[in-house]
Every structure is written in structure tokens, then in C-alpha cells.
Amino acid sequence: MFRNTYDSDNTVFxxxxxxxxxxxxxxxxxxxxxxxxxxxxxxxxxxxxxxSSGELASYQQKMFRIDxxxxxxxxxxxxxARVLSNFMRxxxxxxxxxxxxxxxxxxxxxxxxxxxxxxxxxxxxxxYGVGFLVVGLDHTGPHLYExxxxxxxxxxxxVSIGARSQSAKTYLEKHFESFADCDLEDLIxxxxxxxxxxxxxxxxxxxxxxxxxxxGPAGVHEGTGTSVDFRILEGPPIExxxxxxQLKEVPPPTAPTPAAASASASAPAAPPPAAGDxxxxxxx
Amino acid sequence: xxxxxxxxxxxxxxxxxxxxxxxxxxxIAGADFTVIAGDTRQSEGxxxxxxxxxxxxxxxxxxxxxxxxxxxxxxxxxxxVKQRLEWYRHAHAKDMPLRAIARLIQTMLYAQRFFPxxxxxxxxxxxxxGTGAVYSFDPVGSYERETxxxxxxxxxxxxxxxxxxxxxxxxxxxxxxxxxxxxxxPDVLSIVIDSFTSATERHIxxxxxxxxxxxxxxxxxxxxxxxxxxxxxxxxxxxxxVFVLKRDLKKD
Amino acid sequence: xxxxxxxxxRPKYDNFDTSAxxxxxxxxxxxxxxxxxxQHTQQPIVxxxxxxxxxxxxxxxxxxxxxxxxxxxxRFKGVQRLxxxxxxxxxxxxxxxxxxQYLQHILDGLVISEETTAxxxxxxxxAEIHEYLSQVMYARRxxxxxxxxxxxxxGVKDGQRFLAYVDLLGVTYSASTLATxxxxxxxxPLLRKAVEGRENTLTEPEARAILExxxxxxxxxxxxxxxxxxxxxxxxxxxxxxxxxKLETSWGFAEGIRGYGAQTQ
Numbered sequence: 180m181f182r183n184t185y186d187s188d189n190t191v192f193x194x195x196x197x198x199x200x201x202x203x204x205x206x207x208x209x210x211x212x213x214x215x216x217x218x219x220x221x222x223x224x225x226x227x228x229x230x231s232s233g234e235l236a237s238y239q240q241k242m243f244r245i246d247x248x249x250x251x252x253x254x255x256x257x258x259x260a261r262v263l264s265n266f267m268r269x270x271x272x273x274x275x276x277x278x279x280x281x282x283x284x285x286x287x288x289x290x291x292x293x294x295x296x297x298x299x300x301x302x303x304x305x306x307y308g309v310g311f312l313v314v315g316l317d318h319t320g321p322h323l324y325e326x327x328x329x330x331x332x333x334x335x336x337x338v339s340i341g342a343r344s345q346s347a348k349t350y351l352e353k354h355f356e357s358f359a360d361c362d363l364e365d366l367i368x369x370x371x372x373x374x375x376x377x378x379x380x381x382x383x384x385x386x387x388x389x390x391x392x393x394x395g396p397a398g399v400h401e402g403t404g405t406s407v408d409f410r411i412l413e414g415p416p417i418e419x420x421x422x423x424x425q426l427k428e429v430p431p432p433t434a435p436t437p438a439a440a441s442a443s444a445s446a447p448a449a450p451p452p453a454a455g456d457x458x459x460x461x462x463x
Numbered sequence: 464x465x466x467x468x469x470x471x472x473x474x475x476x477x478x479x480x481x482x483x484x485x486x487x488x489x490x491i492a493g494a495d496f497t498v499i500a501g502d503t504r505q506s507e508g509x510x511x512x513x514x515x516x517x518x519x520x521x522x523x524x525x526x527x528x529x530x531x532x533x534x535x536x537x538x539x540x541x542x543x544v545k546q547r548l549e550w551y552r553h554a555h556a557k558d559m560p561l562r563a564i565a566r567l568i569q570t571m572l573y574a575q576r577f578f579p580x581x582x583x584x585x586x587x588x589x590x591x592x593g594t595g596a597v598y599s600f601d602p603v604g605s606y607e608r609e610t611x612x613x614x615x616x617x618x619x620x621x622x623x624x625x626x627x628x629x630x631x632x633x634x635x636x637x638x639x640x641x642x643x644x645x646x647x648x649p650d651v652l653s654i655v656i657d658s659f660t661s662a663t664e665r666h667i668x669x670x671x672x673x674x675x676x677x678x679x680x681x682x683x684x685x686x687x688x689x690x691x692x693x694x695x696x697x698x699x700x701x702x703x704x705v706f707v708l709k710r711d712l713k714k715d
Numbered sequence: 716x717x718x719x720x721x722x723x724x725r726p727k728y729d730n731f732d733t734s735a736x737x738x739x740x741x742x743x744x745x746x747x748x749x750x751x752x753x754q755h756t757q758q759p760i761v762x763x764x765x766x767x768x769x770x771x772x773x774x775x776x777x778x779x780x781x782x783x784x785x786x787x788x789x790r791f792k793g794v795q796r797l798x799x800x801x802x803x804x805x806x807x808x809x810x811x812x813x814x815x816q817y818l819q820h821i822l823d824g825l826v827i828s829e830e831t832t833a834x835x836x837x838x839x840x841x842a843e844i845h846e847y848l849s850q851v852m853y854a855r856r857x858x859x860x861x862x863x864x865x866x867x868x869x870g871v872k873d874g875q876r877f878l879a880y881v882d883l884l885g886v887t888y889s890a891s892t893l894a895t896x897x898x899x900x901x902x903x904p905l906l907r908k909a910v911e912g913r914e915n916t917l918t919e920p921e922a923r924a925i926l927e928x929x930x931x932x933x934x935x936x937x938x939x940x941x942x943x944x945x946x947x948x949x950x951x952x953x954x955x956x957x958x959x960x961k962l963e964t965s966w967g968f969a970e971g972i973r974g975y976g977a978q979t980q
Contacts, residue, residue: 244553268553272546279846283837318873319836404698478757480856482884505888510899512880513888535853535885578857 190302200306201299204328207308211254213341213377214241215370216312216323217351219361222395223314223321225252226370228341228377229388242392242411246271248281248316250392250409254341255309255328263291263307284315288324288332296330310340316394316407339373346376363398367391367420375427386418481533481581482507485668487615488518488529489658490587491629492595494645495680499527499587499597500655501615502663502712503672505534514671514714522548523558524699526588527676528568531615532602533581540580544568558701561588565598565606572604579603583614589703593680595645610645617662617669624661628654648677649688656710663712670712677706759811759863761785763796764939765898766807767929768867768878769906770891770914771922774950775841775869775878777807778926780934781959782941789941797947799954801826803872804841805947806848809895810864810883818862821851841870841877841949845887853885865895870949894929897937902929919948931962 185191186199193199214227227241242252243264249271253260270290274282291311298304311326325340326332337355339347350373358366370391375384382388391412397405400419412420485506490499501518504511519529520541528544530537547567551559559567565586572580584600599612611629613621626632631642646654655675663670677694679685681702685694694706761783768777783791796815798806800822808815825847830838839847845868855862861883869878879889891914892906909925910917917925926946934940942962948955 268550272549276542276546277847277850278839278843280843283835285835286833286837317837404700406698478859478861480859480861480884482886484886507886510903512886513890515890516888533884533886535849535856535887538887539853539885 188302190300198299201329204306204308205310208255208310208327208340209342209344211256211309211341212239212241213339213344213347213374214252214254214312215337215339215344215347215351215373215377216252216314216325216335217337217355217358217366217370217373218314218321218323218335219363219366219395220359221321222363222366222393223316223323224363224366224370224394225250225312225314225390225392226367226374227252227254227390227392228374228384229390231388238387241390244409244411245287245313245315246275246281247408248394249284249287250314250394250411252312252390252392253309254344256307257309259307259309260311263294263309263311266294267291281317283317284313284322284324285334287315288313288326291326292330292332295326295328298328299330312338312340314392314394314409316409321395337373339377341377343377347373350376363393363395364400364420364423367393367398368423368425371420371424372427375424384421384424386414386421389413389417389421391417391420482535483532483581484512484534484537485616486518486531487613487617487621487659487662487666487669488531488583488585489611489613489621489625489655490529490585490597490599491611491625491651491655492587492597492609492645493648493651495589495593495595495683496648496651497527497587497589497595497597497678498648498651498655498675499529499585499678500659500673500675501529501531502659502669503674504668504670504712506668509667511671517674519674519676520545521676521697521705522564523588524701524705525558525678525703526561526564526586527678527705529585529587529614531583531585536580537582540571540582540584543571547571560591561586561596561598562590562608564588565608568598568600569604569606572600572602576603585612585614587676588678589680595678595680613658617666620662620665621658624658625654648686652677652689652692652708659710659712671714673710673712675708675710677708679704679706759814761790761812762939763794763809763812763815764937765894765896765902765933766796766809766865766867767898767902767906767926767933768807768869768893769910769917769922769925770876770878771910771917771919772915773919774871774948775805775876776919776922776926777805777867777869777947777949778930778944779807779809780930780941780944782939782943783812784939787938792941792943793959795945795956797945797956798822799947799956800844801830801839802953803838803949804844804868804870805949805954805956806844807867807869807895807947808864809866811862814862814864818848818851818864818866822848838872840872840875841868841879842872842875844868844870845877845879845881849881849885849887852881852883856884867893867895869947870954871951874951897939898929898933901933901936905929905932919950923948927962931964934962934964 185193212228212230216225229238229241231238244250245267267287270287271282274280295307298306307328313324315322323335324332325338337351354369394409396407486502486504488501499519503515505513505516518531521527530541548559568584579602581602586598590596597609597612598606599609600606611625613625636642659673692708694708697705699705763783766779777797779796781793782789783794796808798819800806852862863883865882867880880893881887892910894903906929930944934942942964943959945959946957
């Protein structure tokens with residue numbers, strides 16, 4: 180017997196008032212490796228975890244420069260990200276051409292959000308399968324935005340997207356009040372700590388799998404010629420920041436019940452409960 | 464007999480989309496440096512519009528473009544070149560090499576073959592092999608690499624002087640000491656400054672200010688004689704260095 | 716459009732390329748320009764004369780008389796040629812008044828879409844307005860359909876004074892004194908003498924006196940001018956455009972000139 184699942188066409192609401200295609204697009208974002216963003220009074224920074232498809236493969240690109248004053252980190256479909264970042268670059272250049280002014284960051288984010296919204300409403304389209312964190316500097320100071328394929332955008336003090344990003348959010352929520360007055364080095368350290376929370380148990384942050392994006396004045400580890408412009412740090416230059424990380428406090432048993440906690444403590448070889456994050460698990 | 468052509472071919476008054484805004488530009492390549500210079504006067508007819516309108520623009524850490532002719536076309540052209548270079552940076556995460564910029568400029572100029580940018584371009588900088596280079600263009604894109612070139616209002620005054628002082632035309636070398644292929648930076652700067660002070664004396668459209676961009680190859684430093692003139696260093700990420708030296712020219 | 720550069724005529728400068736090495740200016744056979752159905756502005760109709768502007772200690776001052784001429788006829792005597800754009804900028808226009816009214820419409824629309832709608836604190840300053848106008852003017856000249864104006868754009872934003880020019884060709888420049896049209900010949904030398912080197916010390920009354928004097932000289936010498944004018948003052952406190960003012964002039968000297976005025980012998 181045919182049963183309508185209300186998910187083959189994004190212009191059709193389900194009886195519960197949901198657009199399933201849009202929710203699947205949000206799942207695509209969750210499948211991408213994590214990206215973290217945070218902001219102080221002087222800087223806005225991005226940190227991202229780069230995946231590699233194997234020992235012989237290179238690591239994926241997680242960050243893109245949009246203009247001197249704007250950069251993004253992505254989670255989800257890289258190819259969709261390239262389309263959208265290209266659009267953002269066009270907007271940035273259009274602003275330079277017409278007004279000789281760097282495009283205001285909030286307008287850039289609104290522009291892609293509007294573009295994404297169209298794909299959730301028009302027949303025969305699909306939503307973008309990618310989410311962005313956008314950092315930028317304009318005359319109102321440093322900014323951090325999240326863009327999601329549902330067509331929304333929000334400004335944040337600190338935020339994370341992608342696989343296991345909830346763990347990073349928990350860290351950020353615990354510490355964000357101290358971010359405003361952080362210098363760049365402390366801000367990056369907090370970012371790395373948050374990003375570390377998204378790793379699988381046997382993994383750690385290395386110079387190969389981590390990328391750092393910065394807007395704001397040069398830090399003490401950067402060259403004297405560095406301007407406030409957006410820059411992406413990858414490879415050996417980030418070693419110095421990884422060194423500053425403090426050991427992760429030994430996780431106290433956080434299992435839901437004392438019984439389960441003692442069970443997992445006595446059986447460390449048990450599979451990590453969060454392994455399911457790596458797969459699509461749409462419940463219906 | 465009176466001129467009948469106006470009757471046979473009635474001429475209609477038509478909007479002229481061009482103007483000539485005066486000024487002169489000049490570039491000289493050394494072995495491991497290039498100097499690109501231009502005056503800062505902008506004029507139309509006998510009127511000075513402004514005493515400071517730059518005609519020389521830094522494009523990358525090792526490329527500088529001087530633009531002379533119709534000012535509106537010049538500014539728009541520079542803006543478009545800069546945007547093309549920005550797209551190149553997005554795609555390749557590095558600056559476009561000088562010889563590639565030269566070919567890009569030829570393509571962009573020729574694309575307007577039937578409604579040309581009324582500008583004479585001189586591109587100077589450092590090639591990938593570390594040598595100083597000058598490329599000069601006509602308004603529709605013909606170009607070549609040269610050692611030196613003057614263009615603009617006082618081209619006819621300055622170029623012969625350069626032919627003599629840079630290429631040693633009409634000079635016979637002393638026995639056993641042939642003419643050098645490249646001059647050192649202090650000599651080149653003297654020639655540039657003399658070129659512009661002379662052009663200012665003899666040409667009404669040249670004067671007010673002089674801006675000289677100096678591009679140094681990777682690992683080179685300014686000779687003391689030039690450092691003493693206190694040029695302003697522009698921030699650059701690469702090994703090449705770019706300096707600007709400003710001077711006053713007569714304002715009459 | 717006539718696509719053949721050879722039909723566009725030589726630049727004014729007679730000595731340019733005397734040996735004709737570059738064939739751009741060798742006029743060929745005349746080509747008809749009225750073959751298409753659309754007509755482009757080939758000359759201004761109702762015109763405003765000079766606009767003057769100077770920098771002073773606290774900002775920018777722009778002046779223009781209120782006459783819109785129809786050829787030699789003083790057709791409209793109370794036309795405002797200074798237009799505020801946003802909170803920081805004033806545009807002054809000479810040349811075709813209908814083209815200027817079109818530009819006012821465009822600029823008002825720009826302020827609505829960029830500021831009133833967005834409401835995000837990213838407002839347009841005089842530099843942005845000038846860049847935008849330059850792009851519009853250049854785009855129109857490139858379609859061989861120019862907006863027949865010379866415009867001065869002045870203002871103050873974020874403590875920065877800005878004053879620049881743009882015309883029907885898209886030519887732009889900036890200086891501490893600017894004048895369009897006849898003013899470029901008659902007023903500009905007076906303004907430069909009075910202002911250059913004193914941009915940071917001139918007070919508002921001094922600046923006003925300098926402009927009024929230049930307007931007076933223009934009224935004596937420019938047959939397309941009138942003795943009514945307005946002055947826009949843009950400072951950190953915003954833009955203010957004066958009411959229509961009368962120039963004080965004296966014609967007593969004419970009494971002694973024979974063959975002038977009421978005398979017949």
C-alpha cells in the first residue's frame with residue numbers, strides 16, 4: 180500500500196508541518212566534520228577538523244577566503260560550499276566595484292541565507308547540503324555568524340557545526356563569558372579545546388587535521404607583516420598553538436545511570452556510544 | 464575654393480565619450496629591480512583638475528601598473544584588472560606572475576577593440592626568474608617587454624632621453640669599457656627624476672607631484688643612496704619588496 | 716551606436732600624435748547616428764551653471780545658484796541644485812536638470828534600499844555615494860547615452876571630510892576646492908587662492924564668505940547665472956542646505972560707462 184512520506188519534494192509540508200528535505204539537508208551538515216567559531220572584542224576565529232579519505236589522500240579543504248575581511252568554515256557538501264562561497268566572493272567584489280567599500284558581513288550572510296531559502300520553497304530545487312560559519316571584520320568590529328541550509332542565519336559569541344558539534348557547544352557554553360577579553364592566543368586555545376571535544380575517542384588534533392582561520396590583529400606567533408585581514412593557518416604554523424592546549428580533564432563517568440557508568444568503566448573496550456553520529460540515522 | 468566637404472558630408476555634432484587628461488608615466492627595468500613612475504597632475508585642456516590623482520597602482524607584491532590617457536577609462540581599467548587578480552588569488556592561493564598579468568592586460572584591452580579603453584599602460588615589476596621587467600601596451604592591447612618606456616603627454620620629450628641614457632643610443636663606448644646592459648638603482652632613480660623635472664619644464668600637462676614605485680627582487684635591499692631618500696615601504700607577504708618615493712614637481 | 720572609433724574625432728589636444736601613428740582620430744565618412752528607434756541625449760536642454768565647493772575646518776561647503784536656463788532664456792529661477800543623500804552627503808549638479816532629477820530619483824531609491832530597508836548601521840558616506848555615482852555616469856557614457864551633468868559630491872563621515880567631482884564621461888577627481896562649468900575658469904582660481912593651505916583653519920563664516928564672493932564674481936561674468944543661491948554645509952552634525960539667498964551686488968560703476976543702461980549718448 181502506498182504511503183506518502185512527505186519527503187520526496189521539498190515544497191510539500193508533512194502533516195506535522197515539517198519540510199523533510201530541509202531537515203535532511205541539515206543532516207548533511209551534521210555529517211561533515213566539525214567547525215568551531217568564537218569571537219573576542221578584537222578577533223573572530225574559526226577552527227575546523229579536516230578529514231582525509233585515507234593514508235594516501237590529502238585532507239579536505241574546510242576554510243575559504245571570501246575577501247580581505249571575511250572567511251568561512253564549512254561542514255557538509257564541499258561542492259555546494261564552493262558554489263556558495265563563489266557567490267559570496269562575487270558579492271564582495273560587487274561591493275568593491277560599486278561603492279568601493281568592503282561588503283558588510285551581515286549583508287553577505289543574509290544574501291546566502293536568502294539564496295538558500297529559495298531552494299526550500301521553489302519546485303524542482305534542492306536545499307544546499309552545507310552549513311557555514313562566517314567570520315568577518317567591519318567597522319562595527321569582529322563578527323561570527325552561522326548559516327544553515329534552511330535559510331537561517333544567526334550571529335553568535337561562539338558556535339559550532341558539523342559532526343559531534345554538540346560536544347564543542349557544551350564546552351563553548353561553559354566558557355564563552357571569558358572570550359570577550361581573551362587575546363588571540365587564548366581564544367585559539369579555547370577553540371582548540373572545543374574542537375577537540377568533537378573527536379572520536381582514539382583521535383587527537385594534529386597540524387595535519389586542524390585548520391585555523393583568523394580575522395583581527397596579528398598575534399604574538401604571527402609575522403610582523405601580518406595585517407588584520409582574514410588568514411588561514413594550516414600545517415607547521417599551528418604547532419605552536421597545539422602546544423598550548425591543556426590536557427583534557429579525565430572525563431568523570433558521565434553515563435546516564437550509575438549502573439551504566441560502572442559497566443563502561445569495567446569494560447573500556449565497549450564501542451563509543453556516539454559512533455552513530457557518523458551515519459545518517461533518520462528516525463521516523 | 465571653399466571647403467565643400469561640410470556640405471557634401473554634413474557633419475553632425477556627436478557626443479565624444481573620450482577626454483585626454485594629460486600627465487606622463489615612465490618605467491625602467493634594472494637587473495633585479497624595476498622603477499615605475501608617474502606624475503600626479505590631472506588636467507583637461509588648459510585647466511588643472513587636481514594636483515593629486517595617482518596614475519600608478521600596485522597590483523600585487525611584485526607588479527605595479529601605470530595608466531595614462533583618459534582618466535575615467537584608466538580608473539575603471541585598473542579596477543577591473545584588480546578584480547581579475549583577486550579571482551586568480553581565490554583560485555590559486557597566490558599572486559599572478561608578471562608575465563601572466565601582461566597577457567591578461569592585453570586580452571582585456573583587446574576585448575574592447577571596437578570601443579577601446581583610451582589608455583596607455585605600462586606594467587612593471589619582477590618576473591618569476593627574479594629579473595626586473597617592463598611591459599608597455601597600446602590602447603588596444605599590442606604589447607612587448609622592454610627595458611624602459613615612457614608614455615603619455617610628454618612621451619615625445621622623455622623617450623628620446625631614455626633612449627640615450629638607458630639604451631646608450633648615439634653614445635660611443637670608450638675602448639675596453641662597453642655600455643652596461645643594466646644601470647644600478649640610484650642611477651635609474653636620477654634618470655627618472657630628471658625626466659620628470661624636464662618634462663614639467665617643457666610640458667604644461669606635467670607637474671605637481673611625482674610618485675615612483677620601486678620593486679625589488681627577492682632578497683635584495685635598497686642601496687644606501689636610495690634608502691637615504693626615505694621611501695615608504697608597502698606591506699608585502701612575498702620576498703619581493705615594494706617602495707614608494709614621492710617628490711614635488713613644479714606646480715606652474 | 717556608432718562602433719567605429721574613427722568617427723569620434725580627435726582629442727582637443729592638437730599636438731597629440733601629429734604623425735598619425737595611431738589611426739583612432741582619422742575621421743572617416745560620416746555615419747548616420749539616428750538609424751535606431753531610440754534617441755540618446757546629445758546635448759543638454761534645461762541647464763544649471765557652475766557648482767562650487769570647498770573644504771573648511773569643520774567639513775565641506777557646496778554652493779550653487781538657483782537658475783535653470785533654457786538656452787539663453789532664464790527659464791526657471793528657483794530650482795534647487797543641491798541634493799542631500801543620506802545623513803552625511805550633498806550632491807551639487809550642473810548641466811542638464813532633467814538628468815539631474817533622474818539622478819535624484821536614483822539616489823533616493825539607493826538610500827531607501829541601502830539604509831531604510833537594511834537598518835543595520837552600515838550607512839553610505841560621501842565616498843560611497845561618489846563611487847556609486849561614478850559607476851552610473853561611466854556606465855551611461857559607455858552606452859553612448861550620457862547623463863549630461865557635472866556633479867560635486869561632498870560630505871563628512873567618521874570624522875573624514877570628502878569632496879570629489881564626477882562628470883558625464885565618468886571622469887573623477889578630488890581636491891580641496893572644486894568648481895564645475897564656467898566656475899572652473901572663473902571661480903576656481905579665486906577658491907584656490909583663498910582655501911589652499913587653510914583647509915584646517917577656515918571657519919564656517921570665512922568659508923561662506925569665500926563662496927559668496929566667488930558666486931558674486933560668477934554672477935557678474937557668467938551670463939547663465941543668477942543672483943539667487945543656496946549653500947550646503949556638511950559637518951559632523953549633518954548636512955544643512957540654506958534657504959534661497961540673494962547676492963549683494965553693486966552696479967554703481969555702470970553709471971560712468973557710456974553706451975550702457977539708460978543713457979543714449
